[in-house]
Structures are given as structure tokens and as C-alpha cells.
Amino acid sequence: MVSDLKPIILPAHFNYIAAFLSFACQLRCSYCINHHGGDLVKKRWMNGDDWIRGLNRLVACDIPITMQGGEPTVHKHFYEIVKGIKPDLQIDLLTNLEVDADEFMRQIPPQRLKRDAPYASIRVSYHREQQDYDVLLKRVRYLQERGYSIGVWIVDHPEYMDHTRQVRRQALDMDIDLRLKEFLGPLNGRNYGTMRYPDAVNSKELRHCECRTSEFLIDPAGFIFRCHSDLYANRFPIGHILDVQPPRLLGKWVPCAVYGKCNSCDIKIKNNRFQQFGHSSVEIKNISTPYAPNKEYVEEVVNTYGKPDKVLVG
Ligand code: SF4
Numbered sequence: 001m002v003s004d005l006k007p008i009i010l011p012a013h014f015n016y017i018a019a020f021l022s023f024a025c026q027l028r029c030s031y032c033i034n035h036h037g038g039d040l041v042k043k044r045w046m047n048g049d050d051w052i053r054g055l056n057r058l059v060a061c062d063i064p065i066t067m068q069g070g071e072p073t074v075h076k077h078f079y080e081i082v083k084g085i086k087p088d089l090q091i092d093l094l095t096n097l098e099v100d101a102d103e104f105m106r107q108i109p110p111q112r113l114k115r116d117a118p119y120a121s122i123r124v125s126y127h128r129e130q131q132d133y134d135v136l137l138k139r140v141r142y143l144q145e146r147g148y149s150i151g152v153w154i155v156d157h158p159e160y161m162d163h164t165r166q167v168r169r170q171a172l173d174m175d176i177d178l179r180l181k182e183f184l185g186p187l188n189g190r191n192y193g194t195m196r197y198p199d200a201v202n203s204k205e206l207r208h209c210e211c212r213t214s215e216f217l218i219d220p221a222g223f224i225f226r227c228h229s230d231l232y233a234n235r236f237p238i239g240h241i242l243d244v245q246p247p248r249l250l251g252k253w254v255p256c257a258v259y260g261k262c263n264s265c266d267i268k269i270k271n272n273r274f275q276q277f278g279h280s281s282v283e284i285k286n287i288s289t290p291y292a293p294n295k296e297y298v299e300e301v302v303n304t305y306g307k308p309d310k311v312l313v314g
């Protein structure tokens with residue numbers, strides 16, 4: 001069948017493609033940014049056929065489509081989506097790996113999630129309060145021995161550094177690539193994270209600015225957002241993956257009125273896809289003086305269970 005959807009060619013400066021298949025997850029980490037039980041999880045999910053139609057209009061480039069969430073494997077058509085994406089599009093997976101490893105291997109051969117990159121295509125996140133690291137590392141090793149490109153990432157929480165290093169030692173002994181992610185957010189009076197624009201995240205005041213992003217972010221309902229802040233707030237989608245025309249504003253300088261509510265995922269200084277440090281997902285210019293208080297400013301991040309949790313994971 002000939003598709004009426006026009007191809008999407010990403011701007012040359014783009015660095016990342018994320019398909020948030022679902023904001024739901026089997027785990028319940030207290031610090032989760034995905035508000036389990038809240039509005040984000042209740043958002044409509046696109047079915048597998050629509051995801052495949054939408055993603056297959058992307059013109060192949062050297063950026064993989066990263067399946068993520070929430071937990072992408074809980075999407076009821078997860079395997080169909082991975083199998084339905086055209087072969088010239090590369091796929092990465094961010095997962096907690098709470099899957100049946102044998103079923104995973106039956107459905108997806110190792111070559112489908114593998115490419116020439118300085119980091120693993122399957123990036124497993126370990127969550128101390130919800131997972132047994134011994135079980136998780138053995139599952140990672142099981143897949144690794146069968147040819148999968150897989151590694152583990154842990155947020156380096158200041159209060160659990162000893163535990164994190166214990167897990168890292170075990171991973172090293174098992175020849176597993178385990179990397180630490182910078183902890184972000186306010187904790188015990190200190191603000192963690194290296195931000196390119198220091199007053200953009202959780203500021204007491206809002207400012208106007210112009211912003212140009214470098215990521216293609218698709219939410220579970222198929223809407224395309226210019227940044228994580230907009231995506232999580234469900235604010236100002238620039239299009240939908242099944243709109244006939246590609247989003248007109250993609251990669252353009254666009255005015256924004258909520259500088260101060262930016263998400264650390266977009267503002268933090270991090271590695272680009274070549275693992276070169278110094279990149280941030282957005283560029284911002286013409287920042288105004290404050291024009292209003294930020295009513296969402298928080299001293300400490302509050303999780304969905306209404307308890308202060310102090311942690312912001314990006
Ligand atoms: S932090 Fe990740 S693993 Fe934990 S509940 Fe949220 S989505 Fe699931």
C-alpha cells in the first residue's frame with residue numbers, strides 16, 4: 001500500500017530520536033518522573049500499526065530510533081513494532097529489562113539492535129529500590145553471551161554511592177559494560193547537575209526566549225514535541241507522527257514563554273551520540289528578564305505518591 005504520509009527528513013543538527021511507546025511501567029520507583037497513576041500514564045497509546053506507519057516515514061540517517069518510556073516493553077505491540085520498522089532504520093532500546101529473556105531473544109535477533117557505536121544499543125537501567133541487581137546482571141550477561149549489544153546504566157545517587165560501586169564491581173567481574181549517569185536535581189540543599197543554562201530548570205521565575213532543539217520526541221499518543229518539558233507537560237505539540245506533512249517547526253528557532261520550567265534532560269551538558277561531552281539538547285537565545293513567578297517551582301521534587309522524594313532523574 002502506498003502511504004500518503006510524506007517522508008520526514010530530520011535536520012542535519014539533530015542528535016536523537018525517541019519513541020516513548022508508553023509512560024507505564026511494571027516498576028514503581030519513588031523518584032520516577034513519569035507520574036505513575038497520573039495523567040501521563042493515562043494518555044492514549046498508539047497501536048503498533050500506527051507506530052510502524054509513523055516511524056517508517058523517517059528517512060534513514062545515522063541516528064537510531066530509541067524505544068523508551070516509561071518502559072517501552074510494556075506496550076502490547078512492542079515486538080510487532082520492533083519487527084515492523086524498516087531495516088534501514090536503526091533501533092536502540094532503553095529498558096529496565098524486566099522481560100522474559102528467552103521470549104525477547106525469540107522475537108528479536110541480536111543484529112536488529114546492534115550498530116557501530118561507542119555504547120550499547122540496549123541500555124538497561126538498574127533501579128536499586130525495585131530490582132535485585134544480581135538477577136538483573138545475570139539476565140544482562142545471558143543476553144550478552146548470545147550476541148546482544150547490551151550495557152547497564154545507573155544514576156549515581158549521592159546517598160547510594162557505596163551500593164552503586166558494589167554493583168559496578170560485580171558488573172566488571174562479569175565483563176558487563178556498566179556506566180554511571182550524573183544525578184540531577186535538588187538534594188539536601190544542593191542542586192546537582194551541570195546545566196548549560198543555569199536558571200532554565202526549576203527557576204523561581206519565568207522568562208521568554210527563543211529555543212532551537214535537536215531531538216525528535218514522540219509521545220505515546222504519537223504527538224511530536226520539541227523538548228522533554230513540553231512532552232511531559234503535554235504542552236504545544238508541533239505535530240503528530242501521522243500528520244500528512246512533516247512538522248513545519250522541526251529544528252527551527254521557536255519562541256518559548258516558559259523558560260524556567262525547562263527539563264534537565266534538555267538543558268544538562270552531556271555526551272552527544274558520538275560520546276563527545278559538551279552537548280546539550282537545546283540552544284537558547286534572547287532570554288528576557290523575568291516576567292512572572294513560576295508557580296511550579298519546588299524546593300524538592302514531589303513524587304506521585306505525594307511524598308517529598310528529592311530526586312529528579314533525567
Ligand atoms: S524510573 Fe524507570 S524503571 Fe523506575 S518506575 Fe520509572 S520508568 Fe519504571
Ligand code: SF4
Binds near residue numbers: 228257
Ligand atoms: S526554553 Fe525550555 S521549555 Fe522552552 S522549548 Fe526550550 S527547552 Fe523547552
